[in-house]
Amino acid sequence: MTKKPERSRREPTSDRQLLVRDSAGRRNPFLRGMVTHDLVERGLSFDDAYAIAQAVRDALRDRAEVDTRELRQLIDRQLERSLGPEGARRLLRTDATQLRVVYHGQEQPFSRGLLARSLYAGGLDLDRAYALVAALEEELRHDRSGAIRSDEIARRAGDLLEREEGVDAAGRYRLMRQVHRLPRPLVIYIGGASGTGKSTLSLELAPLLRIYRVNATDTIRQVMRMVFSPAILPDLHRSSFEATAAWESAGEDRRLATGDAGRQQLVGSFDEQAARVLVGVRAVVERAVAERMSILVEGVHLVPGLIPFPDLEGSVYQIPLLLTTFGEEVHRSRVLSRSRTTGRRPERYLRHFEAIRQIHQHLAQLAETHETPLLDTSDFEAAVPRALRLVTDALQQRLPALARAVQTPVSREAPTLLLAVDGMPDRPLRALGGRTPLEAARTPTLDRLAAEGQCGLADPVAPGVVPDTAAGTLALLGQSPFAMKRGPVEALGSGLELAAGDIALRGNFATLDERGWVVDRRAGRIREGGEELASALDRLPLPGGLYDDVEIRVRRTTEHRLSVVLRGEGLSSSIEGSDPGDGAPPGPPLAPRPRDPEDEAAGQTAQILALFEQEARRVLGDHPVNRRRRERGEPPASCVLTRGAGRLHRLLPLEEGGRPLRLTCISGDRTVLGLAAWLEAATVSSTAMTANLDTDLAAKFAAAARALASSDLVLLHVKGADIAAHDRRPDLKVEFLERVDRELAALLERWDGPLRIAVAADHATLAEVGQHAADPLPVLLWGVGVVADEVQTFDERRAAGGSLRRFPLQMLLSRLFELA
DSSP states (O other): OOOOOOGGGSOOOTTSOOEEEOTTSOEEEOOHHHHHHHHHHTTOOHHHHHHHHHHHHHHTTTOSEEEHHHHHHHHHHHHHHHHHHHHHHHTTSOOTTOOEEEETTEEEEOOHHHHHHHHHHTTOOHHHHHHHHHHHHHHHHHHOOSEEEHHHHHHHHHHHHHHHTOHHHHHHHHHHTTGGGOSSOEEEEEEESTTSSHHHHHHHHHHHTTOOOEEEHHHHHHHHHHHSOTTTOGGGGSOTTOOGGGEEEETTEEEEOOHHHHHHHHHHHHHHHHHHHHHHHHHHHHHHHHHTOOEEEEOTTOOBTTBSOGGGTTTOEEEEEEEEOOOHHHHHHHHHHHHHHHOOOHHHHHHTHHHHHHHHHHHHHHHHHHTOOEEEOSSHHHHHHHHHHHHHHHHHHHOHHHHHHTTSOOOSSSOEEEEEETBOOOOOBGGGTSBOHHHHSOOHHHHHHHHHSEEEEEESSSTTOOOOHHHHHHHHTTSOTTSSOHHHHHHHHHTOOOOTTOEEEEEEEEEEOTTSOEEETTTTTOOTTHHHHHHHHTTOOOGGGTTTTOEEEEEEOSTTEEEEEEESTTOOSOEEOSOOOTTOOSOOOOOOEESSTTOHHHHHHHHHHHHHHHHHHHHHHTOHHHHHHHHTTOOOOOEEEEEEEEOOOOOOOOEETTEEOOEEEEOSOHHHHHHHHHTTOEEEOOTTSOSSTTOOHHHHHHHHHHHHTTOSEEEEEEOHHHHHHHTTOHHHHHHHHHHHHHHHHHHHHHOOSOOEEEEEOSOEEETTTTEEEOOOEEEEEEETTOOOOSOOSOSHHHHTTSTTEEEEGGGHHHHHHHHO
16 A cells, blocks of 8 residues: 655755646646546545655656646556556456446546545535545445435535534535525635636536636736727726836846835835726626526725625625745745746746735735634645635525525425416506506416415516526526527427437428518417428438538427437537527528528538528428328418527536425426436326416316425426417416416415425516517415515515515525525
């Protein structure tokens, strides 16, 4: 067994940054942690893996650069030296008893490294994290073999942490697993003088915190420089450590003025520049708030006292950190080493190093005054877990309820019914005497629940953004409405299996006139014969033998809707389809096209789609189904219109209190059923449960009652109100809402036991124009743990005065379980 070297006896290696050059010529820093992780994944213990990684680094101590081939050879030699030839060969063998993890329905190998990084994200030291993962793996192997659900592993990890490290450590881990589902976006500010490690730390922290947007103040400053000339804002056009008024120039030799006067001039000019740049930083934060997107901002301009922005505290969680490097020589060596990784010439930074240190001291003093946490990065390996600990501690202080909730399983005693009435909200209509359909409908059950519960308004995407069913359903299920394009959602609903690289689009059967113009985007909402038409297009070869290596799959989903999947090498989802959309002026279908004309892969993909649509028109033109439709005076399905190109993406698991929710979805809409299935929900449907006005509501509500007996959350989706509005029939929309209310009353009469109900929609559909709208949605929460507010009637106008106020629809489930 190779003994792990003690870290305290290691010689510092921060003076020289070793770079690894790959086959494409790209250079990246050598990281012991990455080598350690790779060896652990191959079956080595953490101590042995770390010792070998350190031995490799020591062997390269005097080198500035190494290529990947040589690095692999050196690692293999160290393995043989430490473990012997047979021991090294064993690492390459497949372990027949390897644990398998079920994640989103797919089996994957158990990853020690991924789980260790998850514990590490909760503030645990990486060595201790690997030790606990090893202990957990032994437990899992002892208890069972084969596949185990990822949420079960997370639960066991939390329990192990609680036993071994205490309640606080377990709470931090469980909280970090929910950081992407906070009630408000999270903004982390990482400030510090040049060379303190802001960019490096930010790139380490962001994936651990599941933050996928990192903004640098240098970039913001550069954008502002393009807008404001030096004559207007001269402070923007200097580096943070170059204050013109503070320098005495002598040709190319520029030295900082001596004494307090020089320092004050430097600091004053720096503060002025920071104040200018923070105007742009605020705009970035406000954008994050509007998009409900957590972000990380890093840069020298994040001056304590100027950030966080106090007036934004009600809409965003802001956590500032200030990096310091108190050792001056370590700081100087950082400036030298980053010149090799970033391409910045070090001479300029070294010439102004005295000014950089002055700004460093100034920022540290401000941090002390404004109680901003300081993080010393002299030992960078220790800085990451300390930064994570600071973030989790701040979140626990601001969200004590969430911190407590993540240590307690969600109650299984009161199941929840989420009633999603597709297209329910509307605007006042002259045909209904200035009332909305919801106001005009007789809904005593919904009104009673409103009087006994809480109401509010929810934005499915963002204020002013018109959603579709996919975006609204994603938000209802606690996902980002931007998580997936409509094309792959439609493919999920159709039952097509998507592979990496597949491009999926949403398609419509549509009707063209003799000129080739679109006269009906839905081909009369075709039902009979739709499957036969889709089968005729499935795997349709393209003309002239072109693109024989591309396979095109077509599957019918709901009524006139289709899923179209392009499968082949080098395809791109950055394309626009042929659908002109509702409300477009009369004309032919659009030509599929790349979003960027310079994107060759997108251009080729658009050409493939155009050829498919051309062939589809030929096949559909004289198809027997369409001949029969013409004979009956029905609009033929004479072409395919496409839109919503995208690839399949992972969704966040449905959890509350750190524990998975058992979900059942009841619907006749394949889009909704497909999304729920992708979240590992049980799905219930039948031929009687249509996605139209003729759906069997009694059957749907009866199925919901049965599902509530064994599920934590039952999504009951009904679409008739949306269909009536699209057909511009407000009278039918009123009638359908009244039917829903009666069936809800029947369910409540039959139900015996605790229950929670949420009533919402995925989007508004306007019966006057037949289109979706960006209007906020009325929301109702009722049942166990929900205290009544002042609202007495459930409709768009009155819900606005409820205690839930206005919030993103994505937070609906969290709001419900928080109240409960």
